[in-house]
Amino acid sequence: MELIVAKYNYWIYVVLMMIGFYAMIGKRNLVKKLIGMNIFQTAIILLFISAGVKHGSKIPIVDKYEVLEKGVDVATIVNPLPHVLMLTAIVVGIAVTGVALAILLRIYREYGTLEEDEILEKLGK
Amino acid sequence: MSASNLHMYVMAVPLLTAMFVNLFGRRSDTVIATMTIGSLAFSSIASIAVLANVLEVGRISYVAGNWRAPFGIELVVDPLSAVMLALISVIALLASFSTLKSVGQELPGRGHQFFALYLILISGLMGLVLTGDAFNLYVMLEITSITSYGLIAMGKGRAPLASFNYVIMGSVGACFYLLGVAYLYLMTGTLNMADLAQILPTIGGGAAVATALGFMLVGLWVKMAFFPLHGWLPNAYSLAPTGVALVAAPLMTKVTIYLMVRIMFWVFSADFLFIEHALAQSGIVWAASIAIISGSVMALGQRDLKKMLTYIIVAEVGYMVGGVWLANSTGLTGAVLHIVNDSLMTLCLFLAVAAIVYKLGGSEFDRLQGIYRKMPITMAAFTVGAFSMIGVPPTAGFFSKWYLILGGVEAGHWEYVIALVLSSLINAVLFFRIIEIGYFFKDENDHGHEKLEEAPLAMQAPLLISAAALIVIGLSSGPLVESIIKLALPAGF
Numbered sequence: 001m002e003l004i005v006a007k008y009n010y011w012i013y014v015v016l017m018m019i020g021f022y023a024m025i026g027k028r029n030l031v032k033k034l035i036g037m038n039i040f041q042t043a044i045i046l047l048f049i050s051a052g053v054k055h056g057s058k059i060p061i062v063d064k065y066e067v068l069e070k071g072v073d074v075a076t077i078v079n080p081l082p083h084v085l086m087l088t089a090i091v092v093g094i095a096v097t098g099v100a101l102a103i104l105l106r107i108y109r110e111y112g113t114l115e116e117d118e119i120l121e122k123l124g125k
Numbered sequence: 126m127s128a129s130n131l132h133m134y135v136m137a138v139p140l141l142t143a144m145f146v147n148l149f150g151r152r153s154d155t156v157i158a159t160m161t162i163g164s165l166a167f168s169s170i171a172s173i174a175v176l177a178n179v180l181e182v183g184r185i186s187y188v189a190g191n192w193r194a195p196f197g198i199e200l201v202v203d204p205l206s207a208v209m210l211a212l213i214s215v216i217a218l219l220a221s222f223s224t225l226k227s228v229g230q231e232l233p234g235r236g237h238q239f240f241a242l243y244l245i246l247i248s249g250l251m252g253l254v255l256t257g258d259a260f261n262l263y264v265m266l267e268i269t270s271i272t273s274y275g276l277i278a279m280g281k282g283r284a285p286l287a288s289f290n291y292v293i294m295g296s297v298g299a300c301f302y303l304l305g306v307a308y309l310y311l312m313t314g315t316l317n318m319a320d321l322a323q324i325l326p327t328i329g330g331g332a333a334v335a336t337a338l339g340f341m342l343v344g345l346w347v348k349m350a351f352f353p354l355h356g357w358l359p360n361a362y363s364l365a366p367t368g369v370a371l372v373a374a375p376l377m378t379k380v381t382i383y384l385m386v387r388i389m390f391w392v393f394s395a396d397f398l399f400i401e402h403a404l405a406q407s408g409i410v411w412a413a414s415i416a417i418i419s420g421s422v423m424a425l426g427q428r429d430l431k432k433m434l435t436y437i438i439v440a441e442v443g444y445m446v447g448g449v450w451l452a453n454s455t456g457l458t459g460a461v462l463h464i465v466n467d468s469l470m471t472l473c474l475f476l477a478v479a480a481i482v483y484k485l486g487g488s489e490f491d492r493l494q495g496i497y498r499k500m501p502i503t504m505a506a507f508t509v510g511a512f513s514m515i516g517v518p519p520t521a522g523f524f525s526k527w528y529l530i531l532g533g534v535e536a537g538h539w540e541y542v543i544a545l546v547l548s549s550l551i552n553a554v555l556f557f558r559i560i561e562i563g564y565f566f567k568d569e570n571d572h573g574h575e576k577l578e579e580a581p582l583a584m585q586a587p588l589l590i591s592a593a594a595l596i597v598i599g600l601s602s603g604p605l606v607e608s609i610i611k612l613a614l615p616a617g618f
Contacts (some may be wrong), residue, residue, distance in 0.1 A: 024293055024297065030289060033293055034292075034293070037292075037293055037296050037297070040296075040297065040300055041296070041300055044300055044303050044304055044307065047304070047307050048307055048310075051307070051310070051311050082310075085260055085316075088260075088264060089263075089303065092263075092264065092267045092271075092299075095267070095271050096267065096270075096271060096274075096292065096296055099271055099274050099275055099278075099292065100274070100289060100292045100293075102278075103274065103278045103285045103288050103289045103292065104289065106278060106285040107285045107286055107289060110285065119286065123283065
């Protein structure tokens with residue numbers, strides 16, 4: 001129990017990831033699959049971001065001249081690198097979602113539906 | 126431009142040209158052709174210069190934005206990545222002549238969109254082999270994937286559906302890789318590959334590090350279509366416009382195998398992989414053997430030449446993954462040599478398919494009747510590619526397969542050796558069936574005399590060059606291995 005409470009961020013990431021995975025594999029609607037993929041990516045973003053957390057620390061914006069003079073105590077500021085990485089990952093995620101939505105639009109125009117089984121049925125004919 | 130940053134230009138020139146192709150290519154196809162071929166020709170020449178330089182002086186690193194490594198992103202070129210860089214640019218250049226023709230026919234008026242994505246895809250692939258940063262690798266992986274999603278969806282009929290399938294599978298693969306990077310970052314606090322390689326042995330091989338490796342490998346296996354994670358590949362490559370398959374089939378899976386080698390030996394170490402996880406190692410060789418057989422057997426069931434070749438790609442991925450995981454120098458030499466040879470022979474076969482599709486409108490077996498009389502030059506080159514795929518000496522395919530088999534024997538992995546031999550036999554059946562249909566069957570609609578219907582010169586010339594290259598590389602395999610491939614192998618092999 002203590003293990004779950006103390007590391008709840010990691011548990012949430014695992015649960016979110018499994019939800020996303022389930023949606024990608026279990027759902028028959030293509031939009032739901034795409035949203036599942038987004039949830040999957042969000043889980044990883046949460047993992048990275050929660051790795052940068054330090055309790056009681058400040059935002060990582062510091063006075064350049066002060067730092068050059070005295071240096072900086074890294075224990076007092078949040079690690080900014082995971083945030084920067086995840087900004088990039090969010091951009092990548094949005095790009096993938098955008099492309100996927102455009103593809104879905106083409107699929108909808110072609111088959112008139114986004115339900116996977118209905119599309120497969122139409123293809124079977 | 127100097128010797129230390131030339132490799133950056135190799136990647137940057139196609140990327141910048143992509144923007145201009147989209148802007149100015151609307152007017153005429155000549156502009157697109159000039160820009161595409163011009164930029165790729167520059168990349169080819171420059172990348173060969175880089176290769177020659179790197180073989181002489183060794184690893185060259187370029188620090189992007191003057192943020193020194195390990196804090197900034199490094200673009201590193203060592204013998205292995207220089208070989209890959211030259212391979213990518215030369216293959217892209219050869220393929221683009223044919224692609225220009227086939228896009229002109231299949232997607233009239235959309236050339237500027239197609240070639241903008243095409244050039245970004247190629248510079249993304251170059252970025253993959255150049256980057257020295259584990260997170261940057263993820264970004265490059267997604268650049269290549271997103272552009273190929275778009276390119277594949279440009280195809281007709283079921284192509285958008287195949288592309289959507291690839292989006293879901295490909296994103297899962299990339300996410301798994303990113304998850305592996307997350308674990309590595311949590312354990313070490315760095316993302317630079319050279320830095321990771323120094324820190325990892327000092328923190329010991331805990332469960333978290335092994336998990337990181339596992340996630341990264343699974344992610345890359347999805348991207349390279351390693352059986353049974355290959356589901357997206359056959360449809361995506363066979364339904365895409367022919368021009369996409371021309372560059373994606375020879376390059377995408379092979380570059381991902383390079384990434385696996387890079388992560389395995391330049392981030393983790395051979396000791397960590399093969400001594401501490403010996404069980405996983407032999408499990409993966411088994412999985413590769415199963416992949417080889419399944420890919421070949423699935424290829425037997427196809428009635429379309431393009432689709433048959435895509436299943437052969439799935440089998441070939443098994444060859445290389447197995448070769449890398451044999452854990453001996455012969456197997457690894459074979460795998461690296463096979464990356465080069467397999468991309469050339471896949472290129473050769475797909476160039477032939479592109480010429481066939483250009484002339485006949487499709488590549489179903491029924492259409493191929495009497496094709497040897499209609500397109501003798503194309504089919505002669507196709508036959509060379511097919512022999513190389515089967516592994517007939519003196520074509521290139523024989524020599525890398527020979528190394529792989531020797532490596533399998535040396536490691537005592539007989540299942541892998543048997544899989545290789547069986548797959549060669551199945552390949553022989555597959556290609557002799559094509560030769561039989563094309564040479565001996567007569568087109569029923571065509572009575573008596575069949576006219577010569579060769580593809581245009583722009584499609585034939587690269588095809589003939591690639592076929593000749595297969596024989597030349599085959600004959601010079603010995604010196605090639607000694608002077609280039611041996612240098613490209615990780616330290617200790």
